[in-house]
Amino acid sequence: MNTRIHYLYRDASNSKFRGEIVVAGEWDEAKLRPYFATADHFIPQEWGLPSLHAEVLAQGYELGEDDHDYHELRECEVTSDTAEISFEFSANPGTYVSPWLKRQWGWQV
Numbered sequence: 001m002n003t004r005i006h007y008l009y010r011d012a013s014n015s016k017f018r019g020e021i022v023v024a025g026e027w028d029e030a031k032l033r034p035y036f037a038t039a040d041h042f043i044p045q046e047w048g049l050p051s052l053h054a055e056v057l058a059q060g061y062e063l064g065e066d067d068h069d070y071h072e073l074r075e076c077e078v079t080s081d082t083a084e085i086s087f088e089f090s091a092n093p094g095t096y097v098s099p100w101l102k103r104q105w106g107w108q109v
Contacts, residue, residue: 002083003027006075007044009052012066017055018074024086028076041070048085 002022009017036042044051052071053063 001026001078004077004079008072008074012064017052019052021049022079022081022084024083026078029073041072043069044071
C-alpha cells in the first residue's frame with residue numbers, strides 16, 4: 001500500500017494552494033511530524049516533494065519577499081495507487097534537523 005499526501009501552501013496574503021502526491025509505503029502524520037521544519041510546517045523540497053510555489057505562479061500570482069517555503073500537511077490517506085516517489089530520510093527522527101533551520105542558525109548544510 002502507498003499513501004496519498006494532501007498538502008497546502010498558504011502565501012503571505014493567505015491565498016491557499018493545494019497539492020497531492022502518492023508516496024511509497026504507509027505514512028501518517030505521526031510518522032512525518034518528526035521531520036517537520038517547524039512545529040506545524042514542512043518544506044516539501046526537503047522531502048523530495050514538489051513545492052506548490054509553481055501552482056502560485058501558474059494561477060497568475062507572484063511570490064513576494066514575505067512569502068516562504070513552509071507548507072501544511074492536510075491529510076494522509078492509504079491508497080493502492082502507484083507511488084510517484086518514495087521518502088528516504090537520512091537521519092532518524094530524534095536527530096533530524098531541517099536544513100532550513102540549520103541555515104537559519106548558521107550551521108553548515
